[in-house]
Amino acid sequence: MKTILSSFVFTALIGSAAVAQQDTSMLDRIYKTSFYDGQAYDNLRYLTKEIGHRIAGSKRAEEAVLWSKKLMEEMAFNTVYLQDVQVPYWDRGMKEEAYVLPSREPLQVLALGGSVGTGNSGLSAEVLEVELLSDLKKHGDAVRGKIVFVNKPWDESIVETGAAYGLNSSQRSRGPAEVAKLGGVAYLFRSLSSSRIDDYPHTGGTRYVEGIDSIPALAISAVGAIRLSEILKENPKSKVFIRNTSQWNGVANSHNVIAEWRGTEKPDEIITIGGHIDSWDIGEGAHDNGTGTMGTLDAIRTLMKLGYKPKHTIRLVFYMNEENGVNGSMKYGETAKAKNERIVAAIESDAGGFAPRGFDIKASAEQVQWIQKEWKPLFEEKFWVSRFLQGSPGVDSGVWGRHFPNTIMFNFRPDPHRYFDLHHTAKDVFEAVDKRELQSGVAAIASLLYLVDQQLDLLQ
Amino acid sequence: MKTILSSFVFTALIGSAAVAQQDTSMLDRIYKTSFYDGQAYDNLRYLTKEIGHRIAGSKRAEEAVLWSKKLMEEMAFNTVYLQDVQVPYWDRGMKEEAYVLPSREPLQVLALGGSVGTGNSGLSAEVLEVELLSDLKKHGDAVRGKIVFVNKPWDESIVETGAAYGLNSSQRSRGPAEVAKLGGVAYLFRSLSSSRIDDYPHTGGTRYVEGIDSIPALAISAVGAIRLSEILKENPKSKVFIRNTSQWNGVANSHNVIAEWRGTEKPDEIITIGGHIDSWDIGEGAHDNGTGTMGTLDAIRTLMKLGYKPKHTIRLVFYMNEENGVNGSMKYGETAKAKNERIVAAIESDAGGFAPRGFDIKASAEQVQWIQKEWKPLFEEKFWVSRFLQGSPGVDSGVWGRHFPNTIMFNFRPDPHRYFDLHHTAKDVFEAVDKRELQSGVAAIASLLYLVDQQLDLLQ
Numbered sequence: 001m002k003t004i005l006s007s008f009v010f011t012a013l014i015g016s017a018a019v020a021q022q023d024t025s026m027l028d029r030i031y032k033t034s035f036y037d038g039q040a041y042d043n044l045r046y047l048t049k050e051i052g053h054r055i056a057g058s059k060r061a062e063e064a065v066l067w068s069k070k071l072m073e074e075m076a077f078n079t080v081y082l083q084d085v086q087v088p089y090w091d092r093g094m095k096e097e098a099y100v101l102p103s104r105e106p107l108q109v110l111a112l113g114g115s116v117g118t119g120n121s122g123l124s125a126e127v128l129e130v131e132l133l134s135d136l137k138k139h140g141d142a143v144r145g146k147i148v149f150v151n152k153p154w155d156e157s158i159v160e161t162g163a164a165y166g167l168n169s170s171q172r173s174r175g176p177a178e179v180a181k182l183g184g185v186a187y188l189f190r191s192l193s194s195s196r197i198d199d200y201p202h203t204g205g206t207r208y209v210e211g212i213d214s215i216p217a218l219a220i221s222a223v224g225a226i227r228l229s230e231i232l233k234e235n236p237k238s239k240v241f242i243r244n245t246s247q248w249n250g251v252a253n254s255h256n257v258i259a260e261w262r263g264t265e266k267p268d269e270i271i272t273i274g275g276h277i278d279s280w281d282i283g284e285g286a287h288d289n290g291t292g293t294m295g296t297l298d299a300i301r302t303l304m305k306l307g308y309k310p311k312h313t314i315r316l317v318f319y320m321n322e323e324n325g326v327n328g329s330m331k332y333g334e335t336a337k338a339k340n341e342r343i344v345a346a347i348e349s350d351a352g353g354f355a356p357r358g359f360d361i362k363a364s365a366e367q368v369q370w371i372q373k374e375w376k377p378l379f380e381e382k383f384w385v386s387r388f389l390q391g392s393p394g395v396d397s398g399v400w401g402r403h404f405p406n407t408i409m410f411n412f413r414p415d416p417h418r419y420f421d422l423h424h425t426a427k428d429v430f431e432a433v434d435k436r437e438l439q440s441g442v443a444a445i446a447s448l449l450y451l452v453d454q455q456l457d458l459l460q
Numbered sequence: 461m462k463t464i465l466s467s468f469v470f471t472a473l474i475g476s477a478a479v480a481q482q483d484t485s486m487l488d489r490i491y492k493t494s495f496y497d498g499q500a501y502d503n504l505r506y507l508t509k510e511i512g513h514r515i516a517g518s519k520r521a522e523e524a525v526l527w528s529k530k531l532m533e534e535m536a537f538n539t540v541y542l543q544d545v546q547v548p549y550w551d552r553g554m555k556e557e558a559y560v561l562p563s564r565e566p567l568q569v570l571a572l573g574g575s576v577g578t579g580n581s582g583l584s585a586e587v588l589e590v591e592l593l594s595d596l597k598k599h600g601d602a603v604r605g606k607i608v609f610v611n612k613p614w615d616e617s618i619v620e621t622g623a624a625y626g627l628n629s630s631q632r633s634r635g636p637a638e639v640a641k642l643g644g645v646a647y648l649f650r651s652l653s654s655s656r657i658d659d660y661p662h663t664g665g666t667r668y669v670e671g672i673d674s675i676p677a678l679a680i681s682a683v684g685a686i687r688l689s690e691i692l693k694e695n696p697k698s699k700v701f702i703r704n705t706s707q708w709n710g711v712a713n714s715h716n717v718i719a720e721w722r723g724t725e726k727p728d729e730i731i732t733i734g735g736h737i738d739s740w741d742i743g744e745g746a747h748d749n750g751t752g753t754m755g756t757l758d759a760i761r762t763l764m765k766l767g768y769k770p771k772h773t774i775r776l777v778f779y780m781n782e783e784n785g786v787n788g789s790m791k792y793g794e795t796a797k798a799k800n801e802r803i804v805a806a807i808e809s810d811a812g813g814f815a816p817r818g819f820d821i822k823a824s825a826e827q828v829q830w831i832q833k834e835w836k837p838l839f840e841e842k843f844w845v846s847r848f849l850q851g852s853p854g855v856d857s858g859v860w861g862r863h864f865p866n867t868i869m870f871n872f873r874p875d876p877h878r879y880f881d882l883h884h885t886a887k888d889v890f891e892a893v894d895k896r897e898l899q900s901g902v903a904a905i906a907s908l909l910y911l912v913d914q915q916l917d918l919l920q
Binding site for chain 2: 415
């Protein structure tokens with residue numbers, strides 16, 4: 001027994017060492033190619049500067065779809081196609097206006113995505129400030145006729161800014177209905193900004209509930225929220241004037257953009273990779289999510305340039321409408337489910353283009369441990385990518401993944417410090433992206449894609 | 461035996477769990493204090509905007525010294541004092557000028573620190589381009605009368621940009637003497653820039669060798685180097701005109717700034733923490749090294765604010781003259797050695813103020829393993845700080861550490877992607893620092909300082 005065991009262990013070690021050596025060499029080539037020949041940054045420039053922001057249903061969203069399709073067609077994919085997606089089209093209208101009365105001191109605001117308008121003449125009302133919607137109860141009838149101002153500061157002590165965002169984001173979505181139910185006339189929400197010294201309002205989706213009045217809902221900058229709170233302390237009878245002319249324009253035809261690189265060994269087993277191509281309608285959608293789309297595309301381009309032949313079919317998906325409906329990922333999931341497809345793994349990038357830190361992994365604890373043992377050492381010391389933790393998939397993978405509960409999913413995690421300074425703001429522009437950080441992320445994603453494709457059997 | 465062992469293990473586990481719980485709670489408080497009440501960013505604004513760049517020997521360097529001393533005196537240190545340091549004072553003179561002849565196409569250049577000048581009328585000569593100084597041999601007599609242009613591109617595929625810098629930095633320092641020895645009239649060195657699309661020259665120290673002529677030495681931007689190389693391919697007889705009026709102005713009196721926070725249990729055992737306060741004479745010395753000085757000071761302020769009482773004496777040192785002489789750290793080491801001081805640990809910050817990633821550790825492999833096992837879990841998941849590897853101390857600790865070979869040294873490592881875009885350039889300004897990243901680094905350093913102070917006995 002001893003001899004047999006030793007021999008087995010010996011063989012396994014040799015095999016493992018050879019695989020590790022091959023992987024190390026491949027990752028070196030991937031990083032070299034991404035840093036020297038990567039096109040993510042140049043493609044991002046086009047997407048942000050030539051096309052610009054691209055809310056679902058808009059002309060520019062369709063321009064981004066057609067341009068993305070063309071980019072993919074120029075590559076060595078076997079198939080490139082559009083998948084029809086019906087999306088609600090919301091239009092912001094004129095630039096919003098808000099100020100305090102009687103001083104007319106201006107406040108920086110943005111309509112929340114999906115908000116109805118105030119009408120051209122705007123509205124003014126007294127303001128009821130609360131920290132959280134749950135505080136409304138105790139104000140009872142005092143809500144009636146007021147603008148409700150939810151002024152919950154960001155928890156700056158949380159390094160993982162995504163978690164800090166998650167603490168308050170439901171206040172944004174639930175606000176208008178809860179306020180309207182109690183007779184409030186508008187909703188003013190302190191922006192989900194990681195900085196107190198930021199005068200940029202951050203937009204983001206909100207929603208109404210059938211049977212409850214739809215009232216205008218706007219985000220106010222963090223600096224504006226702090227200032228307004230001071231004003232209300234001095235004079236609780238101060239009014240605020242707001243005007244926004246946003247409206248829903250029905251349903252538009254739009255698309256997911258999909259490209260497939262056929263697997264050589266298991267063509268029916270699919271690895272889905274990508275991110276959403278739509279953005280909010282301000283800034284340029286650079287970190288959210290130009291970097292995710294241009295980055296995942298470039299990761300595949302990197303492997304193609306190296307002459308790689310995937311075992312599994314690699315399917316790149318640019319989802320439409322993540323920001324205000326997730327209709328693209330719903331459609332993708334329903335279609336894949338109806339076709340009874342085998343989607344064995346997924347990689348999503350939708351957390352910005354800052355320096356790569358790792359991947360959150362939706363998989364069993366044992367699988368994550370295996371990844372920490374086998375893959376993390378390939379990245380950690382040399383490439384500064386070390387975070388391989390059990391966690392949630394991205395929003396789009398999460399949505400279509402309801403049909404594919406057993407799919408292993410990876411959510412790319414860049415450095416979180418700066419993302420919520422610019423998320424959903426006018427500051428999310430091309431200039432906020434660093435080329436070296438972006439291409440380092442492309443290399444990390446391409447390396448993970450390579451490892452998933454090569455070693456998925458070992459992982460399962 | 462079984463019972464005794466179990467009981468021992470049980471006690472050890474309880475003890476360890478309690479310590480871990482206490483540490484976790486302390487780190488939470490440190491992070492909260494740094495993010496909410498940190499002053500590193502505001503202090504950095506003063507240092508960079510009100511004082512500005514501060515090369516050793518300059519008036520502004522002394523202004524930085526006196527202002528730093530005042531900052532420290534406002535804190536709860538037991539002693540604050542200046543340590544005399546003699547420094548060489550080099551002055552850049554007028555803005556440098558360089559262009560190609562006959563086209564007069566301009567090139568962006570900066571004199572290397574320590575360079576002699578060309579004189580007011582400048583000089584022009586044909587250019588001999590090589591990739592490395594070692595290539596000069598094969599050109600023999602052709603070097604005579606020429607400007608030697610070392611055009612070695614940065615290795616962009618190395619994520620650890622400090623290592624890429626190290627590959628070529630000796631070309632910068634050795635160049636002038638090696639070129640002069642062969643009769644060259646000036647040295648033009650491709651900037652140590654991590655970007656090919658950067659038209660900013662990066663300065664940095666160079667040196668002469670006694671008995672060999674001192675010739676002017678300048679850094680050319682990466683974009684300029686690529687362009688000049690193209691021009692030379694088209695017309696190898698092109699000349700370059702350069703003019704710089706830099707010169708040495710003898711020796712100046714300057715200072716290290718030192719503050720001590722007396723230990724309550726082991727006052728004679730010293731933990732040295734700090735970074736260099738001087739900078740190059742362009743930009744504002746923000747990441748190099750305003751963040752390191754203002755960051756380590758704020759780390760101590762954070763612990764003081766929390767009412768912490770250190771076991772060991774914590775000594776904050778702002779070293780003078782790291783950039784062009786390391787006379788400050790030499791003086792610090794000689795003085796401490798002469799007094800037979802016991803410096804038991806050191807922490808240095810001199811690699812920028814980007815998002816914190818960890819610490820390089822000069823210690824035995826066993827000690828580093830212990831740190832990885834005991835301290836890394838306190839930082840990794842929650843605070844995104846995960847790099848605890850055996851490595852080099854910072855430059856200043858390394859210099860004085862020659863007298864203290866057994867001192868455990870920690871070198872703060874922020875994210876390396878962007879540092880060498882702006883290192884030693886006009887781009888190294890306050891605006892290039894992100895407040896959240898900086899204060900996250902302050903918290904990481906304060907947390908490490910706390911752990912070193914509390915658990916140094918366990919580590920040794």
